[in-house]
Amino acid sequence: MLNILEIIIPSAIFFAAPLIFTALGGVFSERSGVVNIGLEGLMVIGAFTGVVFNLTFADQFGQLTPWLAMLVAMVVASIFSLMHAVAAISLRADQVVSGVAINFLALGLSLFLVKMWYGKGQTDQVQVGFDKIDIPILSKIPVIGPILFSNGYLPSYLAIVLAFVVWYVIYKTPFGLRLRAVGEHPMAADTMGINVAKMRYIAVMLSGALAGIGGSIYATIISRDFSHATISGQGFMALAAMIFGKWHPLGAMGAALFFGFAQSLSIVGQAIPFLKNVPTVYLLILPYALTILALTGFIGRADAPKALGTPYVKGKR
Amino acid sequence: MSENRLTNILVPVFAVILGIIAGAIVMIVSGYDPIAGYSALLYGAFGDRYYIGETIRQVTPYILAGLAVAFAFRTGLFNIGVEGQLIVGWLAAVWVGVAFELPKVIHLPLAIIAAGAAGALWGFIPGFLKARFRVHEVIVTIMMNYIALYVSNAVIRSVLSDQGFKSEKIHPSASLRSEFLQSLTDYSTLHYGIIISLIAAVVMWFLLEKTTTGYELRAVGFNQHASHYAGMNVNRNIILAMVISGAFAGIAGAMEGLGTFENVSVKAGFTGVGFDGIAVALLGGNHAFGIILAAVLFGALKVGALEMPSAADVPTELVDIVIALIIFFVASSYLIRLVLTRFKKEGK
Numbered sequence: 067m068l069n070i071l072e073i074i075i076p077s078a079i080f081f082a083a084p085l086i087f088t089a090l091g092g093v094f095s096e097r098s099g100v101v102n103i104g105l106e107g108l109m110v111i112g113a114f115t116g117v118v119f120n121l122t123f124a125d126q127f128g129q130l131t132p133w134l135a136m137l138v139a140m141v142v143a144s145i146f147s148l149m150h151a152v153a154a155i156s157l158r159a160d161q162v163v164s165g166v167a168i169n170f171l172a173l174g175l176s177l178f179l180v181k182m183w184y185g186k187g188q189t190d191q192v193q194v195g196f197d198k199i200d201i202p203i204l205s206k207i208p209v210i211g212p213i214l215f216s217n218g219y220l221p222s223y224l225a226i227v228l229a230f231v232v233w234y235v236i237y238k239t240p241f242g243l244r245l246r247a248v249g250e251h252p253m254a255a256d257t258m259g260i261n262v263a264k265m266r267y268i269a270v271m272l273s274g275a276l277a278g279i280g281g282s283i284y285a286t287i288i289s290r291d292f293s294h295a296t297i298s299g300q301g302f303m304a305l306a307a308m309i310f311g312k313w314h315p316l317g318a319m320g321a322a323l324f325f326g327f328a329q330s331l332s333i334v335g336q337a338i339p340f341l342k343n344v345p346t347v348y349l350l351i352l353p354y355a356l357t358i359l360a361l362t363g364f365i366g367r368a369d370a371p372k373a374l375g376t377p378y379v380k381g382k383r
Numbered sequence: 384m385s386e387n388r389l390t391n392i393l394v395p396v397f398a399v400i401l402g403i404i405a406g407a408i409v410m411i412v413s414g415y416d417p418i419a420g421y422s423a424l425l426y427g428a429f430g431d432r433y434y435i436g437e438t439i440r441q442v443t444p445y446i447l448a449g450l451a452v453a454f455a456f457r458t459g460l461f462n463i464g465v466e467g468q469l470i471v472g473w474l475a476a477v478w479v480g481v482a483f484e485l486p487k488v489i490h491l492p493l494a495i496i497a498a499g500a501a502g503a504l505w506g507f508i509p510g511f512l513k514a515r516f517r518v519h520e521v522i523v524t525i526m527m528n529y530i531a532l533y534v535s536n537a538v539i540r541s542v543l544s545d546q547g548f549k550s551e552k553i554h555p556s557a558s559l560r561s562e563f564l565q566s567l568t569d570y571s572t573l574h575y576g577i578i579i580s581l582i583a584a585v586v587m588w589f590l591l592e593k594t595t596t597g598y599e600l601r602a603v604g605f606n607q608h609a610s611h612y613a614g615m616n617v618n619r620n621i622i623l624a625m626v627i628s629g630a631f632a633g634i635a636g637a638m639e640g641l642g643t644f645e646n647v648s649v650k651a652g653f654t655g656v657g658f659d660g661i662a663v664a665l666l667g668g669n670h671a672f673g674i675i676l677a678a679v680l681f682g683a684l685k686v687g688a689l690e691m692p693s694a695a696d697v698p699t700e701l702v703d704i705v706i707a708l709i710i711f712f713v714a715s716s717y718l719i720r721l722v723l724t725r726f727k728k729e730g731k
Binding site: 171 | 715
């Protein structure tokens, strides 16, 4: 049993990390009242940028490359998310439609560039990845140590730490209060002198930045190259995690960990005796089915921010 | 023609023009020749009989997917689940096509009805959850897409084949393929589906504009409270709208299963047709006739794009960029409307 956990838990965390980053991005955006279906596309941009940067600069930066690639992916994806911000906030576009456009554009643009630069539909394999590490002290704890804190990737632990940081920012700082106010009742927030548009722009760009990180670590750790199928639904799964987590950073993290768990079961499940006979299709659809159930209210009521999806027009009742 | 109506037609036209210009700019910036690129595209879409046949074949599911999205839109719902409904429709159509041996007059309609029913079922779930629990249909339909993808793959592996990657070919009695249409278009994959999709467009127009049910559906879309007050059953209409929308999407899947491919294979990812349907519906202004025009445009773009790499060395993905930008410009129509009203004021 312990052996099985030593296989499943680390791989669950490993699969969950990109979802956690992206879902936290989603929390920022949706808490400010902007629906972000474009998370998938932003992850695509992050994955593309991360892989291209890694392939191009691996010789110059050595072991530092994946980290720099992650930062560059973060910046590029957050700039890309500006398109969604401009459409959804300033041009009062339907936010879902604009998100769909972001998804199309991200995939089209990145594949266009891959074909132009590499002359084929996918990039080469990334050679320099993140190192696996044992966390000092914590990995020495008996039982939990080897399962939770050994042989993991640093970005995975970073994702979990970040979830707590985001929780602190959203619930304990003035910025977070303003963010939530803008998403619940923008007119009241505006009356109190909060710049609604500015807050929403910041939130959408943060979501782009975090989805960019999520995409780049997914590509660097899991797929190791970039093609049309690199990001296939992870963004939507992160969206699901955010809703399943009831628009709460820690909830989103928990849901992402759970989805990562389901994903890792569907992949390593074949090696586990009592799961061998469960068809993988059940594990594959589990996250999605659970999200629907969660929304339906079987697992506690999930309420979206009140002003979610509605553009704010000054002076309009 | 009233000014408002004129603007409604001008917005998509401007969006298309802007999208095509933006595509040209992308080509110039990337060092390709935009004129060569677009002429290759045009030739690849309408250059000879074969290409025209392929374009019409691509337009077929686009019309139906566009109708599905638009039908939901008109009733105040956003059905992103067209992709999943299309996949289960495809699966159901092929299943019926493989499992039975019947005379064509029974078999073919049966297969199409099965596809419509499967899509309708897939639409019923989000509709029901919306009506009963007020769950937002966008998220549920996205989740249903993935469930459709994985479930249909599992069914293809374990039921329709022996752990293989595709089903058997459907019996000819369930096929939409037509020797006549193929010979007419230099042996393209054109099939009778285009007639079905055009009929579907008329059905949607008639249903929404000319029947009491359609009036109720649109009323619920405009204002649920007012409709409720007027004595309409809001919940029933929400479910009905999603069921009909899903049925259109399922039949779109039947076009692929019974016409284009004549089988169903395990998919690594989505077909994209359902998502393109969103673009088609938006550009077509959610109107049956507009959807046919938009479907022709996107079908031509998609099929024509295949000619671009060989003739002009431009990656096919350029077309995806153009389509994305067109959606983007339609969505941001506020900008175009603003510019249009400025122009009018200055003209006066």
